[in-house]
Amino acid sequence: MYYHQIQLSPCISVRPSLMLKPRMVQTSGEVVKTERRRVDHCTRVPRNVNLEKLRNGYLFPEIGMRENEHLQKYPYAKLISLGIGDTTEPIPDIITSNMVEQAQALSTVKGYKGYGAEQGNKSLRKAIADVIYRGLKVKDTEIFVSDGAQCDISRLQLLLGSNVTMAVQDPSFPAYIDSGVIIGQAGELQEETGKYWNIEYMKCGPQNNFFPDLSTTARTDIIFFCSPNNPTGYAASRKQLEQLVEFARKNGSIIIYDSAYAAYISDDSPRSIFEIPGAREVAIEVSSFSKFAGFTGVRLGWTVVPEELCFANGFPVIKDFNRIVCTCFNGASNIAQAGGLACLSPEGSMAVRGVIDYYKENARIILDTFASLGLKAYGGKNAPYVWVHFPGSSSWDVFDEILEKTHISTVPGRGFGPGGEEYIRVSAFGHRESILEASMRLKNLFR
Amino acid sequence: MSLTHLSISFSSSSSAFLSSNSINSRTLKVAVPAKKNGICKCIATPPAETAAYKTKVSRNANMAKLQAGYLFPEIARRRAAHILKYPDAQVISLGIGDTTEPIPEVITSAMAQRSHSLSTLEGYSGYGAEQGEKKLRAAIASTFYADMGIEESDIFVSDGAKCDISRLQLLFGSNVTMAVQDPSYPAYVDSSVIMGQTGQFQKDIEKYGNIEYMRCSPENGFFPDLSTIQKTDIIFFCSPNNPTGSAATREQLTQLVRFAKENGSIIVYDSAYAMYISDDRPRSIFEIPGAKEVAIETTSFSKYAGFTGVRLGWTVVPKELLFSDGFPVAKDFNRIVCTCFNGASNIAQAGGLACLSPEGLKAMHEVVSFYKDNTKLIVDTFNSLGFKVYGGEHAPYVWVHFPGRSSWDVFAEILEKTHIVTTPGSGFGPGGEGFIRVSAFGHRGNVLEACKRFKLLYK
Numbered sequence: 001m002y003y004h005q006i007q008l009s010p011c012i013s014v015r016p017s018l019m020l021k022p023r024m025v026q027t028s029g030e031v032v033k034t035e036r037r038r039v040d041h042c043t044r045v046p047r048n049v050n051l052e053k054l055r056n057g058y059l060f061p062e063i064g065m066r067e068n069e070h071l072q073k074y075p076y077a078k079l080i081s082l083g084i085g086d087t088t089e090p091i092p093d094i095i096t097s098n099m100v101e102q103a104q105a106l107s108t109v110k111g112y113k114g115y116g117a118e119q120g121n122k123s124l125r126k127a128i129a130d131v132i133y134r135g136l137k138v139k140d141t142e143i144f145v146s147d148g149a150q151c152d153i154s155r156l157q158l159l160l161g162s163n164v165t166m167a168v169q170d171p172s173f174p175a176y177i178d179s180g181v182i183i184g185q186a187g188e189l190q191e192e193t194g195k196y197w198n199i200e201y202m203k204c205g206p207q208n209n210f211f212p213d214l215s216t217t218a219r220t221d222i223i224f225f226c227s228p229n230n231p232t233g234y235a236a237s238r239k240q241l242e243q244l245v246e247f248a249r250k251n252g253s254i255i256i257y258d259s260a261y262a263a264y265i266s267d268d269s270p271r272s273i274f275e276i277p278g279a280r281e282v283a284i285e286v287s288s289f290s291k292f293a294g295f296t297g298v299r300l301g302w303t304v305v306p307e308e309l310c311f312a313n314g315f316p317v318i319k320d321f322n323r324i325v326c327t328c329f330n331g332a333s334n335i336a337q338a339g340g341l342a343c344l345s346p347e348g349s350m351a352v353r354g355v356i357d358y359y360k361e362n363a364r365i366i367l368d369t370f371a372s373l374g375l376k377a378y379g380g381k382n383a384p385y386v387w388v389h390f391p392g393s394s395s396w397d398v399f400d401e402i403l404e405k406t407h408i409s410t411v412p413g414r415g416f417g418p419g420g421e422e423y424i425r426v427s428a429f430g431h432r433e434s435i436l437e438a439s440m441r442l443k444n445l446f447r
Numbered sequence: 448m449s450l451t452h453l454s455i456s457f458s459s460s461s462s463a464f465l466s467s468n469s470i471n472s473r474t475l476k477v478a479v480p481a482k483k484n485g486i487c488k489c490i491a492t493p494p495a496e497t498a499a500y501k502t503k504v505s506r507n508a509n510m511a512k513l514q515a516g517y518l519f520p521e522i523a524r525r526r527a528a529h530i531l532k533y534p535d536a537q538v539i540s541l542g543i544g545d546t547t548e549p550i551p552e553v554i555t556s557a558m559a560q561r562s563h564s565l566s567t568l569e570g571y572s573g574y575g576a577e578q579g580e581k582k583l584r585a586a587i588a589s590t591f592y593a594d595m596g597i598e599e600s601d602i603f604v605s606d607g608a609k610c611d612i613s614r615l616q617l618l619f620g621s622n623v624t625m626a627v628q629d630p631s632y633p634a635y636v637d638s639s640v641i642m643g644q645t646g647q648f649q650k651d652i653e654k655y656g657n658i659e660y661m662r663c664s665p666e667n668g669f670f671p672d673l674s675t676i677q678k679t680d681i682i683f684f685c686s687p688n689n690p691t692g693s694a695a696t697r698e699q700l701t702q703l704v705r706f707a708k709e710n711g712s713i714i715v716y717d718s719a720y721a722m723y724i725s726d727d728r729p730r731s732i733f734e735i736p737g738a739k740e741v742a743i744e745t746t747s748f749s750k751y752a753g754f755t756g757v758r759l760g761w762t763v764v765p766k767e768l769l770f771s772d773g774f775p776v777a778k779d780f781n782r783i784v785c786t787c788f789n790g791a792s793n794i795a796q797a798g799g800l801a802c803l804s805p806e807g808l809k810a811m812h813e814v815v816s817f818y819k820d821n822t823k824l825i826v827d828t829f830n831s832l833g834f835k836v837y838g839g840e841h842a843p844y845v846w847v848h849f850p851g852r853s854s855w856d857v858f859a860e861i862l863e864k865t866h867i868v869t870t871p872g873s874g875f876g877p878g879g880e881g882f883i884r885v886s887a888f889g890h891r892g893n894v895l896e897a898c899k900r901f902k903l904l905y906k
Contacts, residue, residue, distance in 0.1 A: 040740070041708060041737075041740040041741070041767075041769070042711070042769045042770070042771055042772075042773055043680075043707075043711045043712060043713050043740075043741060043768070043769060043770065043771060044680070044710070044711025044712070044771045045619070045623060045680040045681070045711065045712065045713050045770055045771060046622065046623070046680075046770065046771050046772075047770035047771070047772055047774050047779065048618060048619060048620035048622070048779065049620070049622070050620055051618070051620070051779045051782060051783075054782060057782065057785065058782065058785040058786045060785075061577070061785050084574065086573035086574045087573045088571070088573060089571070090565060090566045090567055090568055090570075090571040091565045091566050091571070092566060093566045095566075096562050096563055096565050096566040097563075097566075099562035099565075099794065100559045100562045100563050103555050103556075103558035103559040103562055103794065103798075104555055104556070104559050106549065106550045106555050106558075106753075106756075106757070107549045107550050107551065107552045107554075107555040107556075108549055109549055109890075111549075112547070112548070112549040112550065112753070113756045114545035114546045114547060114753065114755040114756050114888075115543065115545045115755045115756055116756050118520070147606055147758070147789070147792070148789050150786075150787070150788070150789045151787065151788055151789060153787075154617070154786070154787035154788075158613070158617070158641060158642075159507060159510070160504070160507055161507030161508070161509055161510070161643065162621065162643065163505060163507070163508070164504060164505070164507075174786075175786060175787075178786045179786060179787060182617060182783070182786065182787065183617070184620070184621065221502075221503070221504040221505075222504070248502075249500070251503065252501070252502045252503025252504065253502065253503070253504065254502050254504050281500045281502075282502060294565075294571070294573070296573040296574045296789075297565075297572050297573050297574055297575050297790070297792070297793035298565070298792055298793060298794060299606070299789065299790065299791070299792040299793075308499075308500070309502070310499070310500070310501045310502060311501070311502065311504055311505060311506035312501055312502060312503050312504060312505050312506070313501075313505075313506055314499075314501055315506050315511075320506065320507065320510045323510065323513060323516065323517065324510075324641070326516065326517040326519075326520050327517045327609075327613070327633075327634060327637045327638060327641065328609070328610065328612075328613035328634075328638060328641070329609070329610055329613075330606070330607050330609045330610060330755075330758065331756070331758065332758070332792075333606070333756070333757055333758040333792040333794065333795050334756040334757060334758075335558060335562065335757060335792065335794050335795070336792050336794065339562075429573075
């Protein structure tokens, strides 16, 4: 996506709005066309002040743009993308064949399906309840199938509205904060701290074992919590999650628990917040088939809203979420849902596990690489991300240096919040050869 | 309208959601306006458990403004209840505008192929551009907007118009005012309420505060009298119209664009039924000069390609469209799309591309033609029974007038006596009272049977 730099007349000229930290650049990776275009008319519709609060573009398109710029600068470089967490390995045949079948069925009289239930196909909801939440008393009626966690997060924000306060881990997946700003829960961005007013940032770092010190965390209505964590890769322990649930309960807060990477857990860390007693009354869980089954482009996920979860006036949250889903959404693609169902079959689960193990092995290689270089690297064991510490550095500078000198893209930790400064996130998605090649290049650079 | 206190069980389009045992939580007594003499199903729920835990999070006041469930799940709920009552009845669904005919093979085979290729090294793709695949955006631009100055980069592919409407509301925020046609597709009003743009629902007039309702009726040829319309920031306009079936003329749309320009408003133009137009009236708002500076267009593959379950649509935000401070609307919409969305399914997009091939376009026109033939059968039926019938020429909806009657009553009567599901006009706004929307999606046999039953009932 590129923008024309428009010279406007008689309207006020557009101020530079695409600011990439630390540089002010008004480009995208594609060609920038600067042209004078006479525009006679501005509407009188005020720009949404919440969108004005957002200073930069969303993080991952920014990384994409940097990659494109780099490729233009070095057209013969073999760029290795360990930035955006994009899956690379083919989806197992057992799953895609189900999608093929569903697609073909749509051109038969018997097999044609129109609108599906907005909450998702019953069979898929049941499979998610039975397989993902086995033994956890999550009902199929509490499961809302979606086109992915990023979309669900915004629908949850629509549900909650602008009059709630939120807490996020720092660093965290940018969609929580950005969607909170868009819906109007946040104040202005404070330049000095890099934090939005009215958002509670829960620092997570090696000093506190990547779990926030809840005794110093202010009460908020909503607590976003991602585990295994993007970007740090840390998976909270049972004890920690019990603390979190207790904290939420004491404060009357709602936890929005993002378990998109649960399938990457290697130890006995909880895979769902609902493994914790009492969670049903304080938590919503959001998850996704993206990193689980390579569905990043296929688009499928789900959100669990327990029946017991109530607003202060006793109104069940699930009722309002259902209303949102019926009004602002129209169901996930029926073909994607057919794929999801196949993922949860015994054979599908096994096949999917094979791909996850492949990425986990990638993560191990990356982890070893940094360890061998004497750099402190975290995560990588319960998540497909490695969180590398470059003490005293600006993460965007390190990002630039790595990109420039090794043609590897990563993600600067600062993109995930001020708590990410001095860190680089390296994602473990990639063909094995690319991972091994990247490993070599990194060793050469940092030796 | 009298108030009936109901213990609400939320509705959904799957009847299983209805069962009260699915909620073992507290009973919430919420006042819901009873449909006038309509059938109100009171569902008993178990008494509140004492000392049940509640969070301290306030319910979103905007959600509390909504009066009932979204319209179409309500229709589905009624249908399901009717089937339970008459398990042997052959219920014919002309209510929810759900497509019924198989998707042409040229399109599904492209989706099958894309699905299969995802399990190959060369064919696998992960995240796509949030704005949509380049080829599809280009095909949309060249197929629908050739010679209108709308480019590939103005097009944002989505998982459907309904979803786009809410993303547009997120874009606009709560500090804008809106106008809608009355009657209109309920998602415009409901999403506006949810976003916080409106006041409370005023039960006496059945309107939300702070929304400008633009009456569209036989008296004004289903085009609002703009001289009586207050200025608002946003104007939702659907043409061909759901539910009235009316399609605005070039002259009328020119007026609308001028009105928007004079008032500095943004038109959100819903053209989801454009392919059903039978003559040369505009299929896109961008056929009107000056529209690019005042309008966004949103549309869908749902009713052209039977993609109601596949999920694919698009929104056009021209580069020329600017907020009052000169900031391009497209930039903010792009930010929304990148942050609150993650692209339409790549398989659906492959289907979309096939839809726009010469063969695909031909196939889509054939399906549309089929539904249009259905529409004609329904129009003829009601005409022959002496009803005043509207729409049906440029849209797959027939808007039948039942003067002096409550539309929910008529809906209930038709359902009870003929086992045909329709949609009561008041579900689309107070301007829909006295009308029934009959949708023309259905197998030919069902449509013919429905026509027979209508004739028997209203002979």
